[in-house]
Every structure is written in C-alpha cells, then in structure tokens.
Amino acid sequence: MQAQVETIGQLERRIRISVPRAQIDAEIENRLKRIARTAKIHGFRPGKVPMKLVAQQYGGQVRQEVISEAGSRGISDALYEQKIKIAGMPRFETASDAANGEQLEFTATFEVYPEIVVGSIASAKIERPTVQVSDADVDKTIDILRKQRATFEPAERAAQQGDQVDIDYIGSIDGQPFAGGATQGYIVTLGEGRTLADFDRPLDGMKAGEEKTFDLTFPADYHGKDVAGKTAQFQVKVNRVLAARLPEIGPELAKSLGVEDGDVSKMRTEVRANIEREVSKRVENKVKEQVMQALTEATPLSVPRALIDSEIERLQQRARHDMEVRGIKAGNMPMPADLFEAQAQRRVSLGLILAEVVKANDLKAQPEQVRKLVDEYAESYEEPEQVVAWYYENPTRLAEVESLVLEQNVVSWALKQAQVEDKPAVFDDLMGINK
Secondary structure, eight states: OEEEEEEOSSSEEEEEEEEEHHHHHHHHHHHHHHHHHHOOOTTSOTTOSOHHHHHHHHHHHHHHHHHHHHHHHHHHHHHHHTTOOEEEEEEEEOOOOOOOSSEEEEEEEEEEOOOOOOOOOTTOEEEEEEOOOOHHHHHHHHHHHHHHTOEEEEOSSOOOTTOEEEEEEEEEETTEEEEEEEEEEEEEETTSSSSOHHHHGGGTTOOTTOEEEEEEEOOTTOSOTTTTTOEEEEEEEEEEEEEEEOOOSSHHHHHHTTOTTOOHHHHHHHHHHHHHHHHHHHHHHHHHHHHHHHHHHHOOOOOOHHHHHHHHHHHHHHHHHHHHHTTOOOTTOOOOGGGTHHHHHHHHHHHHHHHHHHHHHTOOOOHHHHHHHHHHHHTTSSSHHHHHHHHHTOHHHHHHHHHHHHHHHHHHHHHHHSEEEEEEOOHHHHHTOOO
C-alpha cells in the first residue's frame, strides 16, 4: 500500500492511498463464496446456486462494502504508520472503480492537531484576593440564613422592602391584553429582584385593598419576545401584605443548620468554617480565571474546526438540559451555533494548551491529590464516606475530579512563573453580597 499526504491548509491535510485491485477482487470473490453456501434463490437448493447468479444478485453490494472497508482500513493504517494524529473524523472520498489500472486509489481529508508551543507568562500579573473572615461577616451570613428560613405573617401596614405582597394584576399593551399579562394571587417579595424593578417599585408603600395603575417598559432583551421593548400598562390590586418573621438566633436555628445539640457557639464555628471554605474556593476560582486568560493570551493557536463544532454541540446539549432542569421545555428550540462559537473556541484552545502544559511539565493528577479533593467535597455532608464511595464507584465521576486536579496543578505551576500580587479584597464583593 502506498500513501501520500498533502497539506491543503494550516491544519487541513489530504491523504491518498492506493490498494492493489487484485486484493480487492480476491476479497470480493471470497465473500461471494461464503454467501453462496447459504444463499436462497428460487429454483436452487441452498449451497447449490451457481456463482454467476450469486454474483449477479449480491455482487454490487459486496463490491461496495469491500471497497469502502478497504479504503477506511487502508487510510487508518497509513495515518497510524505515519504517526498522524487527526482531529475529528476524516472525510472520505469514494474511489472510482471504473479505471482498469492495477491500483485502486482512496482519498480522505482531515484536520490535524496544531503544534503547541506554550508562550511565556513571566510578565503576566495575577492578583490574588485576600480576605479575613470577621465576626461581622459571620453575623451577616447568619442573618442571610435567617432570612432564608423566614416565615411570613399578615401585616396591617404599608408594604416595605423584604415583605411579600399578594397581588392581582392585569397588563395590556395599547389597550390589548397579552399572553402572561394577568394573574391572581401572585406573590412578590419586595427587593428580592425576581421581578422587574419597575414592577416591584410601585408596590412599595401600598396597603391591602389598595389599587394602582402604572406603566412599565420591558427591556429590549426581555425573554418574552412578544413584549420585549414594549410599554405595558398594569392595573394592580394588593390583597395582602405579609411581613417576614425571622427565626431567633438560638438552639432551634442551630438545629436547622445541622447542629444537633442546638449549641449556638458551635453553629457560629461551623458557619465560619463554611464561609472560609467558600472564600477559599472563590479566591481559587478568581486566580484560575486569570491564569487561564494569561495562558490563552500567551499561546495563540489555530484550532481544528472539527473540535470547535463538537464543543458547540456539547454546549447546545448542556444549554437544553439546563433549561429543562429549570422547567423550560427546550424540545427542538433552535440554538444557533454562533451563540456558542466564541465560548467553544476558547474552551477548545484552553484544553489543548492545558494538555500541553501538563505533558511538558509532568503535572498529571496523582492518586493522593484526587483523594484529597474528593475528601474536601465529602466533608460538608453528614455521611462523607458515602460521598467518597459514590465518586470512586464511577470512573466518569472520578475523571471529572482528576480534571480539576490537573487544573489545580497547572495553576500552581503558573503562579511560579507569573507575577503574583496579594491584594486585599472586600468580603461582600468577593461573596457577591448586595449591600
């Protein structure tokens, strides 16, 4: 078998191979003989059908199969022998069987992985946030936990921020009702941010039994395309005002947070430990984002189109899954590929760069590193040993942890190369707490 490789683009290659026609013909004949042993053709007993009739009946299909298999196998062998690592599936071109030459030619076009030379990040500046968790931060977090466990009771006063307001409303655009623009018994928590601010704001200060009419302009990018960018008029009636009643800081709250004996001091200790874990995780993520950006900027490369398309498809599937989880029926909802193009390109580029960094610097995940990370995940659960077993019983789950360990190893390596500056950060900003 002869093979020739041609460069037709930065990453695109074409390979041509030739296979002796006699080899093809011999395989076709062997298969027809096997078929003849059991072939059923009217007027003949199985195994007694003349080869000429077998060839007439099955010859065309067998020839196509043999030629296709010979081409695929031959190209795969040629790529292996020449140590060519292809990205995605090759595009085969069917060989012409009309020529009378002694060789039958096959052609395939494919992309190869780029040669990656990781650029220097010695001049890259990485800011590492530093935060000390204070008693005030613990108090603030406990208050948030109390609000999450609040109960609501009717209040004989005007609504204010943090209250729930039970309303009926009717909306119209140009005097005409629109889909989803009317309901009864709708509960709005003022200041929570789950409704548009221009809908939330007019309810502040209203009492049970009061009615109000106001205009609201939907944002141009509003998810409801029929009303996006349009101005609607809403008629609202307040049925009830419900004030939040927060649980007291005491044994019952402690028990609800997993402290079985209700000890408040233990509760504060556990809350602080959880905050410190979350702070550490957020700092780690911010540093990792900067490292990945530095590596990407230092290592420009062309990415195989096949890998980008594959990643776009994966991102589309994940988006549909996320929508289904949120109760949105994605079904066959169109998800244009260009919406995911930039993200897919970055993810593929970064994956190739990280793989090269790991290979060049021997940063592969060690078993003890994987176990340590699994243990960290498990420690926040009541029965950590079951969580550990859950990871180790499934290779796919464990592979996800190994990928995270690889990223950690790359980050640790990068921090020794780059210019790292510890920078004090505000707790609320790091944690995303609205002031």
